Amino acid sequence: MQCRIKIGCFEAEHEAWELFGNIRGAGDNNEKCGHLERLEGAKEGLTLLKGDLLDPDSLFAAIDGCSGVFHMACPVPSYTSTNPEVEVLSHAIKGTLNVLEACKNSKVKRIVMTSSVAAMAFDLHKPKDTPLDESCWSDEDYLRESNHWYMLGKTMGEKAAWDYSQKNGLDLVVICPSLVLGSLLQASPNTSSLVVLKLLNGSSDSYENSSVGVVDVKDVANAHLLAYETKSASGRYLCRNKTVTRAQMIEIIRRLHPDYTLPTRMIEPQISLSMAKEFSQKIVNELGLKYTPVETTIKETVESLKEKGLF
Numbered sequence: 223m224q225c226r227i228k229i230g231c232f233e234a235e236h237e238a239w240e241l242f243g244n245i246r247g248a249g250d251n252n253e254k255c256g257h258l259e260r261l262e263g264a265k266e267g268l269t270l271l272k273g274d275l276l277d278p279d280s281l282f283a284a285i286d287g288c289s290g291v292f293h294m295a296c297p298v299p300s301y302t303s304t305n306p307e308v309e310v311l312s313h314a315i316k317g318t319l320n321v322l323e324a325c326k327n328s329k330v331k332r333i334v335m336t337s338s339v340a341a342m343a344f345d346l347h348k349p350k351d352t353p354l355d356e357s358c359w360s361d362e363d364y365l366r367e368s369n370h371w372y373m374l375g376k377t378m379g380e381k382a383a384w385d386y387s388q389k390n391g392l393d394l395v396v397i398c399p400s401l402v403l404g405s406l407l408q409a410s411p412n413t414s415s416l417v418v419l420k421l422l423n424g425s426s427d428s429y430e431n432s433s434v435g436v437v438d439v440k441d442v443a444n445a446h447l448l449a450y451e452t453k454s455a456s457g458r459y460l461c462r463n464k465t466v467t468r469a470q471m472i473e474i475i476r477r478l479h480p481d482y483t484l485p486t487r488m489i490e491p492q493i494s495l496s497m498a499k500e501f502s503q504k505i506v507n508e509l510g511l512k513y514t515p516v517e518t519t520i521k522e523t524v525e526s527l528k529e530k531g532l533f
């Protein structure tokens with residue numbers, strides 16, 4: 223979703239924002255928009271517009287007149303694409319450049335873009351325990367050779383964004399979240415919530431005990447707001463709370479729901495996203511982001527998947 227913001231009236235000490243969400247299915251797809259239209263305050267402050275990253279006119283129509291843009295849209299496939307140049311890379315790279323061009327033409331003051339830890343953490347040339355920070359970039363050659371198309375798209379898309387912004391004098395701030403979990407707004411699971419859903423839906427009695435950096439969806443949303451509102455915000459921000467193994471996730475769920483059937487047979491992991499043991503705290507130090515405890519994030523993910531009848 224793209225959000226366009228017009229900062230207008232003031233309420234007490236808080237600015238009231240007029241929000242415009244640019245969505246592919248707006249107008250004709252209730253599953254994509256219903257949960258957004260039902261949000262508190264949406265009737266008064268949120269307008270959903272039809273738009274596609276690959277359709278520059280639709281982006282310009284949404285962005286023109288806005289003070290700020292949150293560029294979040296990008297395909298996050300849960301399968302290996304057979305046509306990645308078209309299905310993944312074009313949206314991640316050309317789509318991002320289309321957004322930035324519309325921002326330039328509309329004289330947008332600040333753009334906050336959602337990149338990913340995927341654009342940072344995959345560099346097998348680095349020593350395994352190198353701290354992960356905002357100077358790190360994933361290795362494009364490795365990602366292409368290993369068919370990690372989503373990660374390649376995020377890496378190339380973010381690099382293209384920096385290049386375009388620097389050449390055109392745009393104020394870009396980038397948030398790089400790790401695996402995002404927590405309450406879902408929409409009815410169907412997105413790719414990241416499948417990580418937890420697979421433990422709950424009885425699809426397997428075994429699990430690969432890989433580690434993953436987890437962050438709560440509400441903290442990611444807050445990070446975007448802080449990046450927009452903090453004048454001094456600049457550059458990239460890793461947004462990652464804690465490393466959690468699948469065994470630890472299962473343990474947290476078992477403590478909360480001893481009656482659930484969870485996988486019991488552990489398999490040693492083949493590859494893990496990042497071997498780093500230290501992670502940049504720039505987002506905490508510069509933007510003041512506070513992380514939700516990871517137990518709460520897992521609990522809310524499970525409760526949300528249950529409430530939506532997904533297991």
Ligand SMILES: NC(=O)c1ccc[n+]([C@@H]2O[C@H](COP(=O)([O-])OP(=O)(O)OC[C@H]3O[C@@H](n4cnc5c(N)ncnc54)[C@H](OP(=O)(O)O)[C@@H]3O)[C@@H](O)[C@H]2O)c1
Nearest residue numbers: 246274275294295296297298337338399400401402412414
């Ligand atoms: N979830 C995570 O763990 C995680 C971690 C790091 C970064 N991120 C980033 O966070 C952002 C949101 O991801 P998510 O996890 O919330 O996934 P998601 O639910 O699949 O959201 C991706 C959104 O992008 C939209 N989109 C894709 N291509 C588009 C296009 N050409 N034009 C307009 N909209 C398009 C999709 O629209 P449709 O519904 O129409 O396909 C969908 O609404 C992405 O940039 C992702 O890379 C996610």
